Amino acid sequence: MSERMDSATEAFVTHRNLLFTVAYEMLGSAADAEDVLQETWMKWADVDLDAVREQRAYLVRIATRQALSRLRTLGRRKESYVGPWLPEPLLTAPDVAEDVELADSVSMAMLLVLETLAPTERAVFVLREVFDLEYDEIAEAVDKTPAAVRQIAHRARAHVAARRPRGVVSAAETRDALEAFRRAIETGDLQSLLDLLAPDVVLLGDGGGVVQAALSPVVGAGSVAAVLGRIAAAASLQPAQVNGNPALILRLNGEIDTVVAVRIDEGLITGLYAVRNPAKLSRVEQETAVSR
Numbered sequence: 001m002s003e004r005m006d007s008a009t010e011a012f013v014t015h016r017n018l019l020f021t022v023a024y025e026m027l028g029s030a031a032d033a034e035d036v037l038q039e040t041w042m043k044w045a046d047v048d049l050d051a052v053r054e055q056r057a058y059l060v061r062i063a064t065r066q067a068l069s070r071l072r073t074l075g076r077r078k079e080s081y082v083g084p085w086l087p088e089p090l091l092t093a094p095d096v097a098e099d100v101e102l103a104d105s106v107s108m109a110m111l112l113v114l115e116t117l118a119p120t121e122r123a124v125f126v127l128r129e130v131f132d133l134e135y136d137e138i139a140e141a142v143d144k145t146p147a148a149v150r151q152i153a154h155r156a157r158a159h160v161a162a163r164r165p166r167g168v169v170s171a172a173e174t175r176d177a178l179e180a181f182r183r184a185i186e187t188g189d190l191q192s193l194l195d196l197l198a199p200d201v202v203l204l205g206d207g208g209g210v211v212q213a214a215l216s217p218v219v220g221a222g223s224v225a226a227v228l229g230r231i232a233a234a235a236s237l238q239p240a241q242v243n244g245n246p247a248l249i250l251r252l253n254g255e256i257d258t259v260v261a262v263r264i265d266e267g268l269i270t271g272l273y274a275v276r277n278p279a280k281l282s283r284v285e286q287e288t289a290v291s292r
Contacts, residue, residue, distance in 0.1 A: 028087035082209025103244030208277030
């Protein structure tokens with residue numbers, strides 16, 4: 001019995017970071033992803049390992065099913081959320097940025113695009129496009145036929161392509177834009193700030209009804225610059241690697257107050273995502289491992 005449990009534990013630990021990443025990309029919440037891992041482990045511990053051909057695929061299937069169930073519950077919770085809902089930011093290791101596809105898939109901008117997919121579409125897209133699972137493996141995970149999964153994948157791919165950032169932006173470009181952004185805010189140089197913002201830039205602030213944040217999107221360079229000027233007056237801004245991409249952590253009196261991620265299109269900042277809800281800031285105190 002103990003030998004079987006040792007084998008089950010070893011397999012689970014080997015794939016833990018992958019399973020967390022699958023669940024996080026489906027849910028946008030590290031806390032919920034951790035709950036999915038707990039549920040996955042409990043189910044995995046009861047599995048007859050001798051009957052499992054491919055442990056990684058089997059574990060991904062369990063985690064996907066648990067995440068899908070939780071995603072439907074989360075959807076109801078988000079309907080009553082106060083103000084814009086943003087994904088829970090993760091402080092990630094520098095090497096995540098080296099895997100461009102992984103970094104793109106966990107970025108704030110992409111997670112918000114994934115929010116616009118139906119639950120099954122989101123699961124299929126993540127498993128196929130990010131983790132490169134075969135259609136028959138995905139079919140078992142989402143209880144569909146492989147033919148149906150192909151159709152869902154095609155539809156989800158087109159949906160995401162129409163909404164994702166228009167061009168590939170290197171980490172260096174994003175870092176440079178954020179550094180210029182930080183300098184403009186800290187020096188109060190409004191014109192430099194406006195020069196970085198797209199005319200139709202959108203700022204989303206997530207306070208969760210717990211701390212102050214705009215209850216609706218702030219749209220337009222002038223309006224966004226005015227809000228940023230007020231926010232940063234008493235704060236220090238530090239560069240960080242968040243969700244595989246350069247971001248800024250805003251501290252007040254040494255405490256983390258806000259995590260700011262950006263979306264850049266054609267050299268200008270088109271989206272600003274400011275997470276202020278204290279319940280979502282615990283994962284920027286220390287690195288979280290994500291992997292494919």
